[in-house]
Amino acid sequence: MAEKTVSYKCPNCSGPLEFQPGKETITCEYCGTELEVETVKKLFEKEQERAAQAEEAEKTKWDTKSVGSEWESGETDNFRKFTCSSCGAEIVSDENTMATECCYCGNPTMIPSRFDGMMRPDFIIPFKKTKQDAVNALKEFYKGKILLPGAFTENNRVEHIQAMYVPFWLFDSKVRMNASFKAEDDNIIDTPDAIITKTSVYDADREGTMAFEKVPHDGSRKLDDDYTQSIEPFDYSELVEFNAGYLAGYLADKYDVDADEAAKYTEERVGQTALDELQATVTGYTRVDCKSQSLYQEDSNVSYAMAPVWILTTRYEDKPYTFMMNGQTGKFVGRLPYSKTKAALYGAVPAIVSLPVFYYIAKWLLS
């Protein structure tokens, strides 16, 4: 039976190969052999092709078997099983997983068939931050959070720390925006009897062009957009041409949000910034409000990139808590649970302290 997965093994000792953050080469942890990323790529290209074919064949077979089986089609659609080429164990993953590691032997495993039917990523931003960096960042994130329940930090440990290449769409666009603003200018005249406010109203029309470079939007439906937007920005100066070798040792998803869908969200972001830029040119008025606006894409380009993200998950009182760290810059984001008792206490203290102040101010106002 042909292998459906490709293990990145050292050609020297057959030990698992893993890309180390911050390095340009892939180093075998066991024999110390250093290999260029390009070399590894070429080395395993044929193997990937072969594995992809085997997977396709298996898929057809599996689909045939699924007819009349106990699995419902909806459930099995999301399941894919593979055999680890290192230890022979069966690995179950979802349909979008492109790279993972064997849960039995820890061997980095590529699933080349997942690259089929989709675009090959144009770029990749290699990991620079390590697992320890992620753990340290989490500890740092806890600091100063006075409402954090004691039990969360004492009895809780991070259940999963996962390094993942997340698919991102990067939008380059040159836009033209025109907008109409209602601008008001107040002239206040203070007389002994009254305050006279003369408000002159103007219609301010503006049109401008501007360019946006590599506005990102993640292509993974599984990840919360708020999280992936919060770990922005990535340093694009370290963007390199995609090479599957960088995926070794990391979980990698293929996109399930296509570029057209992602473009809608990006257009909103771009439109808002473009509007702000135009509004900033309406000066010399007391108030400026936008009446209408139109955004035109004059030139655009979309590229597909894999961005490094550390995902940390834990549970507290049966609720999952997810944290995310930018695998390149180390920017850490997340939502922490808070103790309602502590919140009430910390709210009550300033309330009690400020009560006499408010009491005497109120007395003074009432007198």
Place this chain on the structure above:
Amino acid sequence: MMKMMKRFSVFFFVLMLLSAAGMFGAERGEAASTADKLTQTKQVTQAKQPKQNQASWGQDEPLVYVEHGLNLISAEKQAELTRKLEALNAKYGVHVGIHIVKNLPAGAANLEQEAKRFVESGVYNEGTNGSMVLYITMSNRKYYIATGNYMNRRITSATGIPYIKDEIVPALKDNEFDRAAELFVDAAEKELAYYEEEGEPYDPANEFSICALLIGLIGAACVGFCVCAYLVSCMSNVSFAGQADEYLDRDSFELTFSEDTYLYTTTTVTPKSKGKDDDDSSSSSSDRGSTGGGGGSF
């Protein structure tokens, strides 16, 4: 001889005239001197003797006086208030009274001056620790609470008088003079008792206020809520990105069209607050000297 006798008669007549004129002048000077002495005595004794041209008051000025015909306070109420004022005056060594007339007496400059003069005249001087009168003129519906004989050390124009005004003015506006008079007496007693106990004039600002406490609680609750909300917000740094500012090439921005068109002008007039309403005007004087007080319309 006859000529000599005629000359002597003329001389004697002139002498008589001169003597008469001299005696008249001497008597007149003596009278003037006596009058001056009496004036000085009056000034020294703070006009112990009531002036005969000031109608309706004197040594027997009642504690609650309502001009005949006004019928503002019933006889029973007047008697009751008189008893209370007698007890109050005796207890604190003061003279506090109520004086309600239709018009100011002839020659009085204005209500404030008349009330201040009144409160340091006649029986009101019997208050060794001070005197106070609620003086009301019904023709123009004005009142003045005057303090004299250093009563302003106990009931100050700055705090004590405004408190009494706040107590009585609503009742005066409602033409409830029975109630206004009683409130005046009660307020005076409260302030005098406070001074006896605390050794300082009564100031309503020092009193506990439920209303202020409620407002204070609301303010404090808002502070507590804001602090709590801020701390809770610190527990998450996940936020939606609504803009793409970081990805804008600033140098690429080019304004290709810009036009401002004037449309119209609106004018809004906001009248300034006058501060005091004419119908509810009030005034107060300083506590310099022995007198003080405050008054207004109702």
